[in-house]
Every structure is written in C-alpha cells, then in structure tokens.
Amino acid sequence: MHAVRVTAFGAEDVLEYAELPDPEPAAGQVRVRLHAAGVNPADTYVRTGHYAFFTPELPYTPGFDGAGVVDAVGAGVVSVSPGDRVFVSSLGTPGFSGAYAELAVTAAADVRPLPGSLTFRQGAAIGVPCATAWRALFQKAALQPGETVLIHGASGGVGLPATQLARDAGATVIGTAGSPAGAELVRAAGAHHVLDHTSAGYLDELADLAPDVIVEMLADVNLGHDLEVVARYGRIVVVGSRGSLDFTPRLTMRKEATIHGTALWNATAAESAAALAAVAAKLGSGTLAPVVGDELPLREAAEAHRRVLAPGTRGKLVLVM
Template identity: 50%
Template structure:
C-alpha cells in the first residue's frame, strides 16, 4: 500500500511517500481502508523527535485520525463489522500503524461508526480535535448553560468544534478569528459574537460584550501570547483552559489572585483512559444528534503530507487540514 513513512526525525521533508507492506489485524484489532486522514499539530511535534509525549520507533508512519470503511477485523471484535463506515481516533490506542496511509490497523476501541450524512473527510476531522474540544468544554471548564465562553482562534479545527459544543448547551460564545472567512465560519458554527484576536488594546471590546464582567470561561490555544491578557479579561471566579502553547510567558499572579480564577491545563496524551473513552462516547452522540458539523478547511493528497505539516504550523488554518487518500 501507499503510505507516508519517516526513517529519521526532522523537518517536514523527512515525510516520504512510498510503498510499504499492508498491515494485518490481530485479536481485538481492526483494519480500515482509509479515504481521508486528519492532520494535527501533535503529528508535526512527533515528527521532530522532541515531543515529550511520544518519541516513536523508526521507521514510522504518522497519523492518529482518519475515516474509511472497515476492511477486516481480528478475532473478538464485535463493535464494528466489515463494510461499516467509520472514523478512527487512535491517539491512545496500543496498536496504531498510522493513518497517513491507504490502510490502518488499530485497536477496535479506536474505531467508531460514522453516520452516512458525514463525508469521510469530515470523519477525519474528528479524533484529536473533537476529543480536545470535548475535554476542554465539558471535562475541564465544566461549562454551564448561560455562561459566557471566549474561544481564542475559534476558526481552527478544534475551535469550531468547541464553538458548536458550547453553544449547543446554551452558553454564549464569543469567538476570535483573524480573517473575514474565519469569522463567518465561527458565526455559522453557533457563536453569538466574533471579533479580532484579543490583545491589550481590545480588552474593552470583550468587556463590552459581557456587561463589563468578562467571560466565565476562556479556551486558550496560544497561552504564551495570551495568558496575561486572559487573566485581565476573565470574570471573577472564572476558568481559563489552556490547550495550546508554543513558548513561555511572564504573568502577574496577582491578576489570578484578584479574580480567584483557575488556570486549567489539558493535553490529550494525558487524559485518563476512562475520561478519554467518555470523550469519544460524547463526541459520537453529538455527531449522531447533529450538534457537530466538522469543517474541512483544506484538502491535500496523501503524497503532499510535507506541505500539510508546513500549513498546520502556519497558524493560518481555517477548519481542518485533511489528507485525501484515493
């Protein structure tokens, strides 16, 4: 089969498009013929060989998320059958041969039914982004109906799903985006308000939308740039959930003391197994009920995984980047 494989760590050009042996499922494993694979920042970090959460053995085929049709199953598999349309969310799977490929073999528990109303590309946009959004919104922030939520970078793959989840339970959502196209996507996903990215100069705009109290919850994608501003704008007793960071930042802890607010971190590799499974059960239910509508931002052929990794780290992604597999 055709796949992306890396034999060394490094820049995106270590991602090579080549022919490798087809994987075969063992007990409690499933083989899925893939038609799309999701591209995540985590995979770009893993590619460097410096990611604290995972340094894989080489050669290695990247990819945790994808969607396609079940081709074969190992013994004792009952949750899916050959021919089922499915999405793959294999981040915490014990077995995962990588979704940047025409086929993937992974734990049966990582394979979930994909409703007919969703495309394979939309299915590939779930996995890490959907689990991250669900974890941040429901398990860490514990958002309640009627609360106000500020979602930084709401036009990305995770952000749009977070907007949909928060608005579905009656929260008031403020999203930020840098382009008009991104802002329109945020509004279409259910946000009541959308504005430019929050800076020291635009704090008053957020306060004006929240009766001068600030949002109850902030979902933060770039804490090294925004955390100090978050502490100034958050409502008293509010919660800041950090799900993204690319460096260090100096903050004044007195801002947290004065608000008695909480700063909550989350990283998908750290989610306890039971809570991770709860995330996927919740995501599947929201998908089936029509709450979730994954947005695919750009599509590239599998052979252009190198470019996908360049794009995913450019901070300009709108919706999900997906590799299309013929």
C-alpha cells in the same frame, strides 16, 4: 499500500511517501481502508522528535485520526464489520499503524460508526480535535448553561467544534479568528460574537461580557490578557502554547481565576471513552458537524505540515487518499 513514513526525525521533508506491506489486523483489531486523515499540529511536534509527551520508535507512520471503510477484522471483533463506514480515533493506542496511510490497523475500540450525514473528510476531523474540545469545555472547565465562554482561536480544528459544543450547551459564545474567512466559519459554527485576534485591543470589546470560561489555543501570547478579561472565579483552559511569557501571578489573585492545563494524553481511559461517547452522540444528533478546510493528497504530507502551522486557519486540514 501507500503510506507516509518517517525514518528520521526532522523538518517536513522527512515525511516520505512510501510503498509498504498491507498491515494485518491481529485479534481485537480492525483494518480500515482510509479515505482521509486529519493533520493535527501535534503531528508536526512528534515529527521533530521533541514532543513533550512521547517520542515514537522509528520508523513510524504519523497521524492519529482518519475515516474510511472497515476492510478486515481480527479474531473476536464484533463491534464493526467489513464494509462499515467508520472514523478512527487512535490516540496513543498500542499497535496502531498510523493514519497517514491507505490502510490502518488499530484496536476495535478506536473505530466508531461514521454517521451517514458526514463525509470521510469530516470523519478525519473528529478524533483529536473534537475530543479535545469536549475535554476542555466539560471535563476541565465544567462549562454550565448560561455562562459565557471565550474560545481564543475558534477558527481551527479544535476551536470550531468547541464553538459548536459550547453553543449547544447553552453558553454565550465568543470566538476569535485571524482572518475574515475564519471569522465567517466561527459565526456559522454558532458564536454569538466574533473577534479578530490580529487587531490591536480586540479584547477591549469584551468590557461588558466577561467570560466565565476561556479555552486558550495560544497561551504564550494570550494568557496575561485572558486573566485581565476573565470573570471573577473564571476558569481558563490552556489547550495550546508554543512558547513562554512574562506573567504576573497576581492577576490570578485579583480574579481568583483557575488555570487548567489539558492534554489528551493525560485523560484516563474512562475520560477518553466518555469524551468519545459524547462526541459520537453529538455527531449523531447533528450538533457537531466537523468543518474541513484545506485538503491535500496523501503524498503532500510535508506541505500539510507546513500549512497546519500557518495563520489563516479555516477549519480542519485533511489529507485525502
């Protein structure tokens, strides 16, 4: 089979398209013939060897998320059968062989039915992004119906499902994007108000609409401003941050605001299972419909890693096999 292989940490060009032996499913594992894999920003951090949460053993195949058809099952697996359409969400599962590949093996618990209404490309956009959106909104911020939520960076892999889920939960949703195309997707995902985070003073538009909850994709840029606009007793969930900032702690006092950090890697097994079960239910009901943006062939993983960090996001970037 073909897969992307990393034999040394470094820049994008360490992602090599290679021929590898087909992985065999052990007991309790499933082998999936993947049609698409999700490209998450975290994949790029891991590739450098300086990811905050873990460093994989070399060589490795990147990717946590994918979708395809069950190809073979190991002893004891009864939850899925060969021929089933599935999505794979394998965050940190021991024994997972990596999603940037034509075939992947993982624990049966990481493989779930893909609703017939969704394409494989959409299935590859579920795992990390949708679980993160659920965790931020409900497990961290405890968003309630009738509250107002600002999704700061709503046009991306996490932001669009967060917008769909928050709208479904009965919140007033404000989403930001940095391009007209991204803004259009955020509106289509259900945001009541869309702001352009590249235009000066854009948060001034929130004067009459203080968010109870802010889901923040770029905290090093926005956290200070978030504390200015958040409602009293508001909750800010830091999902993404790529640097540091000069910060005035007194801002948290003025609003008695709470800042939650979140990272999927810290979720307990019960929290992960709950998030995935909730996401699966919302996919089944049609509430959650992953939005796929750019698609690149598997062999162009290096270009995908460059593109996933570039501005102008229009949904989820996927690799197709």
